[in-house]
Amino acid sequence: MRTLLLASFICSLIGLFFIIFLANHLEPNLISIKSIGENKLDSYVKIRGVITEIKETEGLSIFTIREDTASIKVVSYEKPLLMRNQKIEVIGKVVEYRGALEIEATTIKII
């Protein structure tokens, strides 16, 4: 079945193209820090908040960011230059570290 071979080849290329395009252009929905629970574990989220604390260690930075009364730790391996009281938008994966949820950032933006 030559046609099936050709059709599946073309369809897979088109599919790959769309997935790569969408993966680079779609962002997760913005949610509030307070709504991050264990049901969000391992999924990507977008959050906004004000930096209240910065800790720098070898190879990574840990920011605590707060929105209203809720706060969460954000870990970044890229060590962006940020200061306290800056408002930032973070996209990252919800992970668990020593019993608490934190965000492993993939992108951080100052807003």
Added chain:
Amino acid sequence: MMVELQIILASFAGLIAGTITGLFPGIHINLVAVLLFTISGLLLQYFSPITLAAFIVAMSITHVFLDFIPSIFLGAPNEDTALSILPGHRLLLQGYGYAAVKLTTIGCFYGLILSILVSPLLVLVVPSIFPFIQRYMIFILLLSSLFLILKDDKKFAALIIFLMAGILGMATLNFRVINQPLLPLFSGLFGTSLLTVSFLENVGLPKQRIKEIKISHKSKLNALLTSLLSSLLVSFLPGVGSAQGAVIGSSFRKIKEETFLFLVGAINVIVMVWSFVALYAIEKPRSGSAVFVGKFLEYFSQNQLFLLFAVALFTGSLALILCLIFSRLFAKNIEKIKYKWLCFGIAIFIIIITTVISGPLSLLILATGTMIGILCNELGVKKMQMMGSLLVPVIFYYLL
């Protein structure tokens, strides 16, 4: 209630829960772990932490055993069972579906016993060789990918499929808006593609025979050694799952198709048991189930580990029997349904469950995976090449 009685009851409850999640097509054990997260607070009010840990161990072990039934009989795999679909489906089409399941089941059982026997050694040896393996992991991954492609009769076509699946895997894992990305990826590459081909070619199922396929003790031993080595990599290295482990293990040794079923069964159980051992030894949970056990048992003692081993052995033995009973049931009844429409129905079911769990956008991944799977079939390339979808991302993970 006495703790002993609680634990026995928890084992039976885990056995029932694991049977349901195992038989249900396309459900991965990590997904069950996520669902359990939501009710754990409620459960802790009534039961002691060790009882809940026992329940999880019982459920996980049972799940691993039963998980092969939908993969082999229905062509609906997840990332752990995907490799069993290849020889499994071929045997099903020859009327040996029951024998295929029996091989994975026996592999599971041998793996269970072996994993427990070897774990003291694991606790002693692994912390010292761990950094060494980690340093050379990238070479192990590259070499096994290379072997995988070079062993195929059609090397160029194999490379194309490996790379296409690899690109799909990379893009899928970076697709941040969908949940459980491996579900559509593996259902597409290995599940719906096979079902579509069966549907188009209008394959009929022969009468299933309740017979077994014997494999020699030598090949069993060979498979067990391979599974030990593979599981070692899987259990202690980030990003390496049991599917990659099976590819790595089988690329360095010559393994026959029937033995391969035995091997995949053994690896899946060993990886599951060792994820609890790793939690105890290096305090790192290496499976969704171990994450849970770690939550309940903050101070994980040696006695508790032994107790969980006992639970695993007890439920594993019962799961072995359950597995044979259920595959007998499947074998006897599957011919009553017209196979073409069974394939159609399961494909629809996979589409629905993927939409519900991973979201509508994940259908794009499912569809593309299906197309690559069909292409692989039409090119006459080994389906194993599609493991590039997991190998390529891991190679990048170790490169960067």
